[in-house]
Amino acid sequence: MKIQTVGIEQRPKVYALLERAFPGSSYEVTLVRQLHGNGTPLHEWVCIQSGRVIAYLAFTNAYHGREVCGLHLAPMAVAPDFQRRGVGSELLRFALRQEAIRNQPLFVLGEPDYYRRFGFEPCKQPLCPFDNNNAHFMSMRSDPASAFTVGYEPAFRSGTSLQKRRRRPR
Template sequence: MLIRNETPRDIPVIGRIITEAFLVLPQSTGTEADIVEKLREQDALSLSLVAEDEGEVIGYLAASPASIGTQSGWSLIGPLAVLPARHRQGVGSALMAEALGRLRAVSRGAVLAGDPAYYGRFGYRALPGVELAGLPPEVVQVLPFDDAEPHGKVRHHPAFGVGESE
């Protein structure tokens, strides 16, 4: 499996993967593919990675700039999506490992909204006082790359349509 940057040819398939992956998620808003379109249009994708296996794109991860409280320089990860037929084959983990490796060089840390049971394995945890869009605190998952102690609201690109924008 290869993890690489998106190319223009990948764009339609990325939309399909996100839509299909999020169909199974009860808390999905159905807008996740549109969010990526908007981020791309506005040149706000700091990472747009695909997972390719035998020439087929089967997974996707986006990252965009964010801040927490007064600290800029954070990266918001999401959406992360893997084709349902390819779940539990390490695709999501491979995308996350590559993303964290790249972001470490350029960010203070990563933040996302997601299930702690999944993201804990990468070192994410809920931090007291870090808030995102009124979500339950336990799903606001933070992975600082240094000893930064972030505190406050996560601000992200307006394309996400909820919570505080940068």
């Protein structure tokens, strides 16, 4: 298995993976297509095995007003036939060690039991606009004393609800 940054040539494979990993939802693939199409700054990686993209994750900017205050982890996906084999965990651990990620405040809307293993903690502040009471919103290296509603790239508001993203990557 090889981990590498996403190039333009892998994008169709990433979209196909997102469709397989989230059956019945077009939100994730539409989101990533919009992020790519808008030229949104992304930190994104794939796991490749035998020429096939088997896992993907991306980080986008998080905002306090108009100022970047960290990064959001979203989306993260693993091909169904590779789920529950540690592929997603390996990819996330790799990403967390990268220069562009390792010192940034990070946010994720997801399954607390899963993301806690990587150092994310439940957070009361900032508030997530897509999660009532921040029940599934977690952070790493964030200032809990700073009260605001964290902003997302505009593409996150398109399409269906982010509530579907609470599911843990398999």
